[in-house]
Amino acid sequence: MDRFRIEMPCQLVYRDAAGALIASICEQLEHAGRSDDGLRDQVVSAFNEAFNNLALHSGHASEVRIGVEVGERELAIEMRDHGEAFDYDDVPPPDLDELPESGLGIFIMRSFMSAVDYRPGQGGEENVLRMVRHLRAGND
Numbered sequence: 001m002d003r004f005r006i007e008m009p010c011q012l013v014y015r016d017a018a019g020a021l022i023a024s025i026c027e028q029l030e031h032a033g034r035s036d037d038g039l040r041d042q043v044v045s046a047f048n049e050a051f052n053n054l055a056l057h058s059g060h061a062s063e064v065r066i067g068v069e070v071g072e073r074e075l076a077i078e079m080r081d082h083g084e085a086f087d088y089d090d091v092p093p094p095d096l097d098e099l100p101e102s103g104l105g106i107f108i109m110r111s112f113m114s115a116v117d118y119r120p121g122q123g124g125e126e127n128v129l130r131m132v133r134h135l136r137a138g139n140d
Contacts, residue, residue, distance in 0.1 A: 004068040010061040010081060015051045018066050022047050022077065025068060029075065034135045039075075042112035043133055047077055049105035050129055058083025058127075065126075072137050074114070079129045085120030 004021060008014050026040035054064055061083025069076045091106050109116050115132040 001072075002070040006066045007063060008066070010055050010058065010064045010083070012052065012055045015048060015055070018051065019044050019048055022068060025070060025075070029070070029135060034137075035133075039133070043075065043077070046109045046112040046116075046131055049108045050077075050079055050131065053105045054079065054081055054083060054129075057086070060084065071135075073135055075133045075135055077131045080126040082121065082124075082126055085122075085127050088118035088120075 004025070006018050006021065008018060023040050023044050026035070026043050029035050030037065030039050051064070054061060058081060061081040063081070065080040067076075067078040067080075069078075088106070093107055106116075109131060112133075113131040114134040115130075117130045119128045119130075121127045
């Protein structure tokens, strides 16, 4: 398994720096035939939405730790922070007939990733968001 780690300020201005690493990893997976076309755009979109939500709604998160793992059959992105936690399971799906200007982030993350899990930190622990996208094995 290949692992990448970044620790950076939780500010929107830095989102694209981390997104560039994720885009590069996805491009390599696409070139290796490990995914369907569109992996990069979908995974980077999901990551950008997660970062936006963290930077805009976390309250006092000053830093975010981002981990990317590339395994035989999955790509996982994990984001850890000490910001304000929320009830992930309580976020309703958006009314797509209304085309809201905001509130689509979690919907996009769930749509583009195979699995999304959020664990709120308690008692000084970090909040952890983990997004997984299934891949084809390297020899498929």
